[in-house]
């Protein structure tokens with residue numbers, strides 16, 4: 001029953017670039033607040049809702065949602081590579097309960113995750129395997145995407161499952177908010193890259209290096225105003241944060257994917273937040289206990305960190 005939540009944006013540029021001391025200290029303080037919250041809550045299990053950037057999920061078989069029974073991270077952009085400690089029996093019971101509750105999902109006994117899972121686990125716990133983790137993939141990069149309502153229902157079903165149990169569960173959502181990072185799409189990628197988006201072959205060393213330098217260069221352009229990618233949308237980000245932190249989750253059902261995409265291809269990652277907040281919401285009213293937001297072009301991210309726990313309204 002005891003649930004708590006921590007949602008945070010991610011960006012590989014947080015790890016692989018050096019920014020002004022002021023910016024780095026500001027972001028570090030927010031991540032430290034999240035870490036203190038997680039440590040204080042001392043979860044028995046962590047559910048990480050995270051997208052993927054064509055590192056673990058490909059068009060040869062692209063599910064909208066997938067719960068991992070066992071999982072490793074690929075170490076893209078120098079993020080932590082290794083094996084998660086997935087409580088397989090609990091993950092199976094969770095998947096079973098979600099299916100019984102009316103939301104279809106896939107499962108994987110060999111799930112691959114990227115920086116979107118590795119970064120929050122490192123920031124919150126210092127390691128991939130410090131706590132039992134159930135990874136939940138939420139497709140946000142590979143069109144077509146379903147309606148936000150289905151992501152909300154997925155989160156709610158997971159929240160109802162844990163609401164009937166005794167484990168202390170930290171719900172983690174990773175990604176967003178507005179941002180338009182240089183992630184390929186099947187429609188627009190050159191042939192060799194499009195083939196990889198389908199087959200899932202590993203990036204060559206040269207391709208990985210180009211992706212790395214390309215992301216760094218894009219962050220510099222976004223920060224100096226010369227980028228041709230979509231700008232960050234602080235007003236939209238703030239509206240989103242107000243909705244999720246106030247419990248107005250069903251209002252998001254009216255947000256279309258076309259409109260969300262106006263705020264960058266990465267803006268679809270708000271799905272991870274919606275799933276995590278909906279899981280918390282399923283257990284009753286909640287209150288946000290921490291909220292950080294800063295548009296950070298240097299990181300290509302409308303960068304937010306929030307924590308929440310049951311409370312407010314009826315409590």
Ligand SMILES: O=C(O)CCc1cccc(O)c1O
Pocket residue numbers: 010011012013053176179181182183211215266299300301
């Ligand atoms: O994996 C990729 O290629 C995209 C990585 C990436 C870059 C900037 C900001 C992000 O939030 C992000 O995820």
Ligand SMILES: [Fe+2]
Pocket residue numbers: 010051053116175176266269
């Ligand atoms: Fe991302």
